[in-house]
Amino acid sequence: MCCLAASSIGLCTNAIGMFYTPVSKSLHVLKGTFAMHATLSTLITALTSLKMSKLIRKYNYKKILLIGVLLSSVSTWMMSYSRSVYLFYILGILRGIGVGIGGMVPITVIITNWFDEKHGLATSLALSFSGLAGAIFSPLLSSWIISYGWQMTYRLMASCILILVLPVLIVPWKINPQEEGMLPYGYQEKKDTIKIQNKKVNLITISFICMCIFTLLHTSITGISQHLSGIALSIHLSATSGAILMSLTMIGNISTKLLIGFLSDLLNPIKAVIIMILANCFSLGLLFLGVIHQEIMLLYIGSFMFGSIYSVGAVGIPMLTRYFFGNENYARTYSFIGFLTNVGSASSLTLIGYLYDFTQSYQIVFIIALCFHLINLILLVIICLRYNGVGDK
Template sequence: MCGLIAASIGISINTSGVFYSVVASSLHLYRGSFAFHMTIFSMVTAITALFVPSLLKKINFKLLLTIAVLLAVLGTAGMALASKTWQFNLLGALRGFATGIFSIVTVTMIINNWFIAKNGLTTSLALAFSGIMGATFSPIFAIIIEKTNWQFAYLVEAIVILLLTLPAILIPYKLDPAEEKRAPYGQAEETATTVNPGSRKINTTALLLLIVFSAFVAYSSSMTQHLPGYAGSMNYSIELGANLLSLGMIGNIVSKLLVGVISDYMGIVKATLLLISANILACILLIIGHPVALLIIGSFLFGSSYGLGAVCSPLLTLKAFGKNNYGKTFPMMSFAGNLGASIAFSIIGYIYDFTSSYIPAIIVILLMLIATVLSVLFIGKFPKIIRKIP
């Protein structure tokens, strides 16, 4: 599962920024025109995620995974041969569809099937590899581009995706341990008093609040990519801006690793509220902005917004609706998250264009984070509410 997340998000998405300026300059394209293929990638991934549970029921899992990986590898290798905007956009759609099949929805469904105990730890370990691989391979691809060319770098990326996904294809295992007549890890620890919302009707209010939560935290996380621009708007150096982005990525990795562990001991509601508090503090520090130490601390804490979307969202969904309804509900959270992230880049940029400041954008994010607190508090009460339903 670590390999699937590393390939579908860590390599395919989190290293994409390395290519923007180089490819655009090489082919005499607008940077925004080339980068638009990743917007298409994100939107197609979001739509695909909605249908993943149905596809997993109708098609053999290993066969579906193999086809998806081959499409992702071929689509990425095809980027090396493309030269027109429409070609990149078409390949972006193909890659988005393929990686959407073996991304967060599939991975978390498998983890939920195989792990009852330490579910939070396992989820956070797997999803942390999106940040780890992004941070590791971005400079590697940059060096390859500098030493050779961007076309060869895309071919190397395709090979890396294949290598990362091979274990999930080759190692024998089933989608659900019951298919192997085995029990999930920690099943003996499951008590008769455990609430199983999956056997009950899906609560519309809880569903809508979690959709809002996923969209808002994904929107918030997009501000991390604007940290270099924010530093520039405050007349700080380009080097500091790059360092702020790196700190945000470190916060991304650390938060994903920690929040799952914390949730196993404190519960996912308290763990999520703790992470939201860190993000609210980050917004305040970024708004103050002086001295530089506040920006540094704020950037690191702000990176934890990725942990909210990647780890807290699936765990909250599992808590609210149970494993039985997870496949019906989490794809909606995934769609909302991808949608929130895809529009945030443009909206945050437009806010700066019209106001000449990132402060209004950060204030909007601060309000969104406060709103997510209400969603989480309701989810915390939701299992108690459904116990009272006859």
């Protein structure tokens, strides 16, 4: 799952921002217009993810995953030959299908199947590799673009996508531990006390609707990281500085994903998520001031702390889903919430690009993000009140 997260989320999602400026300039289009290919890709990922919980139970997941990997790597390779933004849109859609097959929903469903105890740590550890891949490949892709051009860099990226998934395809493993004659980690210690929720959750409840809005707003902020290289260039910093900002965000991504898993097991998922949201609010303030004053150290610190946005999107939201709606309902509820995760990410990629194109400033983006965090803290309070019995669960 670590390798799968590194390939599908780390490379195909977290590192693609390095291409926005060079490719849009080469094609003579606006950044927002080119970023639309990433938006389409993420929307298709969302639609694919919606069906993945059923598909991995019904069919051999490794065979499905092989199709997904080929779609991701081949479509990325073909982007190197594209001279039309519309062809990027088509290839982005194909890559989106591949990412959905190997993305958040199957990874978190499999980890939920295998871990009853230390679920937060296991989830955060696996998904931290998406940040690790982003941290490693962002400067690599930047240097490759400078040295070899964006066309050759797409081919190198496609090769890396395929190589990272090879261990997942080669090593024998099953979706459920019972299929290998084992039980989930921690099950034996908890089996006498655990209460299994067999009743299906009614999705039309205030709690679930609030959780969906929370997910949509939070993940719509994540697109800022893909524009950090553009933010650096907008205040006349070098492309290398932009790559460093993205790498620092991915390092923050790794650190805070591990931290939120630890905090979740130590405290509970709600407190862990609130801590990360507050940390992200602070990072947005630093980025806002860094852009205004063109202060590189503020941007470095802010970028590192901004990585906390991924800890909630990738780890916190799945843990909250499991915490509020139970293990037995996880695959059903997270299929839809995972869909919204990708919708939020998709919308932000293009909207942020156009906000800059039309205002020539990123400050408005930071202000909107802070407003979204405030709304989400209120939504989280509402969900907690209903969960704790003030109203129906």
